[in-house]
Amino acid sequence: MAQNQPRSDVQQRFQQPPHQERQQLSRQVAKTTTAVTLGGSLMVLSGLTLAGTVIALVLATPLLVIFSPVLVPATITIFLILAGFVTSGGCGATASFLFYWMYKYATGKHPVGADQLDRAREKISHAAYDVKDRAEHAARAGQQGT
Template sequence: MAQIQPRHDPQRHQLSHQVAKTTTAVTLGGSLMLLSGLTLAATVIGLVLATPLLVIFSPVLVPAAITVFLILAGFITSGGFGAVASFVFYWMYRYATGKHPIGADQIDSARDKIAHAAHDVKDKAEHYGQQHVKGAQGT
């Protein structure tokens, strides 16, 4: 007995795949549109209910919100500065002990350039001083 092999139809497979993708996209898109509409409605209702309270308590809430913001900003800023200072001290310790931290080559290069520039300024000042002394003796 010969077995009958079902024919694989690529167009039919592609069509069913496209229908599945479209159905999924429409279902997901519709659900998200419904959720966004419900969220918008809830937001509007919440604002309508909260507006009288916000107006009544605004003389207290606005300064309180500003105060809380400034306090939080101060804590966050001081924490950030503390973290940066800790890192800088750690980097300086590693640099001073010769462990060659990241950026040490750039620091050494800058130090050498500054030392070279200072040496050049010293040489030029001595040269200018010698010319000035010779000019003063000649007159």
């Protein structure tokens, strides 16, 4: 091996001064300790949450069974009322937007989608004109044939 050749990462890692090696080891120990502490704490909290949920469910089940003839219809009624309010609000907002769009279109301010509406109107008018011409042509042909 030539002496001017650069050392590889592995060689550099094993030939580090002792104080750097101790610093890396202490960092690794600190990281591992932190990870184990946090992981263990989260596992304990998870277990406590599961136990609390099971206990609450065991205690609440008899109450839910006793009050279900009242709670179920009340829940359905509240759901229907909220659904009605949300639907009403959505329809009102849509109507407001449509009136605003029509106002802008009528005043010539060219709102979004006006080009598509104009093209559709032209296609419909051309189709109606073609149908009218065909009907007139058929009527003339029918008159000439009799």
